[in-house]
Amino acid sequence: MNAVCFLDERHHTRYQMILKRLNARNRKKYSFQSILFLATGNLALMQLFSDYFFPETGEFFYQELLAEPVEDLTVDVERQLLVQLYNGRTTLTIMEIIDQLDETELELVLGAIQIRSFGNQNMQVH
Template structure:
């Protein structure tokens, strides 16, 4: 089992809310778990993501998401990471992730990578 550390209780609640809206088949897929983990950890990213991801059908209009103008380098890096975790369609270097994310957002990104690799079976909340 893979214990996942959420940033805080609201992050965990938002993740669970989105996860429940997925079909049981998609709910078990690591790419969906990873993008939900990442998107629900940053409210600015979640607001953008929500316009292009439809949990009930599992549709993710990532090309349209990538075309949206962004003025935050944190959201830009996390947006690219979302798409890369979902289907590998962007190329984001580890240095971009390290240099552009603060400690909290880096923990979020690393957690999403962990979820993509191993899934999210258990949850612990970071305080």
């Protein structure tokens, strides 16, 4: 399996900063690792996500996040994926991902999916 790459050093820093705020139990959960990787890779998504995710408690108000009006189709697809990676409560098709994301965002999404499957032990800065 290929290593998951952060988009850049700033993405890595944001990810580490929020990951450290999680309690030790949640920090080890692949679902949290994957949603943090995805959210910290897109600043518009991170801004939206930060209103509904509380790292210290691990609370994620995903229904409220999904109800928030969003005009950017990239952010919309990625927020649906956030919820799906977290708990499987949305249905997002592969074609929605392919049709709405550019190469960089697709790389980000694929990395988040890989982390959800295998964890964050094989990550590096791009």
